[in-house]
Amino acid sequence: MIEVANRLHTVEEYYFSKKLREVNLLKASGKPIINLGIGSPDLQPPQKVISAITESFADARANQYQSYQGLPELREAMASFYRDQFDVYLSPTTEVLPLMGSKEGIMHISMAFLNEGDEVLIPNPGYPTYTSVTKLIGAEPVFYDLKEETNWQPDIEALEKLDLSRVKIMWVNYPHMPTGANATEVTFTKLVAFAKRNNILIVNDNPYSFVLNDSPKSILSTPEARDCCLELNSLSKTFNMAGWRVGMVLGKTDYINSILKVKSNMDSGMFYGIQKGAIEALKCSKIWYVSLNSVYERRRKLIWQLAKALNCTYSTNTTGMFVWAKLPIYVKAEEFIDLLLKENHVFIAPGNIFGSNGEGYVRFSLCATTEDLEEALARIK
Known part of the structure; x- marks a missing residue:
């Protein structure tokens, strides 16, 4: 057996690489998992972007x-x-x-x-x-x-x-x-x-x-x-x-x-x-940003409701495509999200994977449809 380089002993497989295998296995077994863990945009790029790449094939x-x-x-x-x-x-x-x-x-x-x-x-x-x-x-x-x-x-x-x-x-x-x-x-x-x-x-x-x-x-x-x-x-x-x-x-x-x-x-x-x-x-105009953020604004309001339903607290003065929320009591973040995944089939990210100062927090992604967010909220309530 060829030994791996020493540098590989200093790192582990990326958390989401491992955890999403577990999530996908649950999906494959028929569990209706709602994934609010990762920031992978589910919306489409601007139409002119799609057109540009399509037309480029003829060049x-x-x-x-x-x-x-x-x-x-x-x-x-x-x-x-x-x-x-x-x-x-x-x-x-x-x-x-x-x-x-x-x-x-x-x-x-x-x-x-x-x-x-x-x-x-x-x-x-x-x-x-x-x-x-x-x-x-x-x-x-x-x-x-x-x-x-x-x-x-x-x-x-x-x-x-x-x-x-x-x-x-x-x-x-x-x-x-x-x-x-x-x-x-x-x-x-x-x-x-x-x-x-x-x-x-x-x-x-x-x-x-x-x-x-x-x-x-x-x-x-x-x-x-x-x-x-x-x-x-x-x-x-x-x-x-x-x-x-x-x-x-x-x-x-x-x-x-x-x-x-x-x-x-x-x-x-x-x-x-x-x-x-x-x-x-x-080259997109301001209209693109307004349209994009109108979608995320609606989604964020639902995530705030979801966080409240889980007795988490959060700031409303933040930006980006995540909601960072503090757990109601000091509980291990990974234990919390694993329980949520097992009982409610909703996956969110534990804060500790981002460092020790993230323990006691969780992160919700806005990259899910309003229908999925409403369903997640219904399951929690």
Whole structure:
């Protein structure tokens, strides 16, 4: 038997990869499972996106290898999107790099900047991939606390008291997943100053900006952020294109060139048709966002009712496609969701999978029809 690489001993299979096998087995056995656990958009992309990819099949270039940097018109569309939505001006030639989803970018950025033994600041709670990729690279995660009493904002003063000599990257994620908290301009300003003082690269993972959010923000709009910050974004949530795998990393030319060195050795360019569809998505008018959020607004109200029926508490001042809710008493989150799955055939995510500060919380996804949400509510009541 060939031994696996040592790096595999540092990580486990992704929680949802394991748990969804269990959920699917229950479905296969005839159980009427309602899945409110994952943020996989069930709505359709804009029609003009579908048309663009369909029409692209007739183009002679569609079946050819594509540039690692993407079509020039795609980079231009991404730069225009940031200019129009965030008032951030970027060079489409040197400061924008399309990705096959922003998750790919987490690995590429880590490989570009981390050596074995380097340390990485990771939010607790936060996206589990930050931790697993850090470990796979051979770097060491250092978790920083986000807590409800401070609206899930980082405590910069507490961070300054740490030994930061080996810290190379800090992951931030606003709007925050799983809690839905937004960063304030003060938070971003403090983060940029902190990064400059300590020679740390901050990466803001920003795929939820346009879901139930009236004031989208980019860390790149903060003065002096270009010196020490990158931003990841994605079309997955904003345009219901999760399975199409379209993301981007944006920032200083030197940083982008370093990431491109990794990307160009690990994968190929994005399929031509998907790039053409992405270009059309990025040109969507305000009507698209209003329409999308009207659906999520209705769904969120039902999720709030569901949370109340489970005696959970939650904030109404959050954004994104999840509702983060506190359990009624201190009970293990996984025990709670397993009981709900067994007795009511409703699956939600336990908060502890996002870090120790997520224990005692659960996360509901808005990616389900109103009919399913009404059915889940009826089962709980």
